[in-house]
Every structure is written in structure tokens, then in C-alpha cells.
Amino acid sequence: EAGVVQSPRYKIIEKKQPVAFWCNPISGHNTLYWYLQNLGQGPELLIRYENEEAVDDSQLPKDRFSAERLKGVDSTLKIQPAELGDSAVYLCASSLAGGAGELFFGEGSRLTVL
């Protein structure tokens, strides 16, 4: 069974440019998460989807970040415009039907903003 797939693995952009990350969760996992991981820190939740509905986006900086999960399967996280402080690893995870169960993570997308 394929795991959570993310792309790109690495992205380097100039500040003020847009960037997008894509995630395909494990088949059958209704819940999808985007996490932010700064260097030397643990993942922090940005947004959680149940199917196509964003049910927790309280930590998503909505002035520059947006996300979508059309058709309740794969998802895209966008930053526009990017700032120097956005340099981090963006992790996607999925799980079965929400709740306090196991999260399955992708390998992450490492963003460097110059």
C-alpha cells in the first residue's frame, strides 16, 4: 500500500514569490493534516480536513496561506507571497476518520526562502 506522497521534496524560492505543495494521502484516509516543522522543533498543526471540509484552520496564517482539498482526496497548500520566516518543512499526514489515532506522515516538503 502506498504511503502519504508529497511533492516537491525541496523548493527554493525568492521572497515574495508564490509556492505550492501537494499531498496525496493514504487511500481511504478521510482525515488529512498539514503540519509546519521548524528546524529543531516538533510539528505544529496548520490545518485539518475531514473529507473536503477544513474543520480546524485556526493556526493557518490566512493572510498568506491557503489550502484546499477538492473531492476529499489530495490537497494543496499554498503560500503567497512567501516570506523569509516561512523557510521550514511542510508535512502532510493522514489518518482514519479523525480522533486520537495514529498519524501517517509523508516525507515532507522542505522550503527555503531567500
Added chain:
Amino acid sequence: GNSVTQMEGPVTLSEEAFLTINCTYTATGYPSLFWYVQYPGEGLQLLLKATKADDKGSNKGFEATYRKETTSFHLEKGSVQVSDSAVYFCALSITGGFKTIFGAGTRLFVKA
């Protein structure tokens, strides 16, 4: 609020040494507790979990016991291997909730 505190790294051990990585938590409600591991170049993966007080989670020679009285979930392994070199994250999730909160991670280096 809910939070997880784990010991700072890096932790450097020789092969076959005993490992302890401390983790304490603060939580409202009744959390489930987890240890995730991140090997170099890979995504986080679940190592073990415990869902109620006094439960012991175990996997790959690692174990951790859910201690409600001390709000702790320390990770232990009796004899580490070079292949255990990774970053270990302690985490909690409130039963019935939808948000997993992670500690800052502890990097482990094991020398041959």
C-alpha cells in the same frame, strides 16, 4: 493548555548502551500518548503508543509506560543499535479530540 516537554538533545550513546528519553505532558482530559520516530531522510512514523494510564507501549525493543501520577511517558530501550539513530518525538492527543501535539524532538546518535 495541552503541551509536551521532552529532554533536549542530542543524546549520544555507544552501541548496546541503555537509552532513556524523558517526556512529560500537561493535558486537560484523558490523553493518548505516542512516540514517533524520524529516521534521516524519512517522514515521521509511529513507534509506539498507550491510550490509558498504566498501559505500556512497546515496539522494536523500545517501550514506554503511561504514568498518570507523574504525567510522564519516558521512552526506554535496553540496548541501542547504530540503526536507532534518529529524532524521537513524544506526542499527545486528547481522546475524542483531533489534534496531536508534539514535543520538540530529541536527536539520538548511536556510535559503533
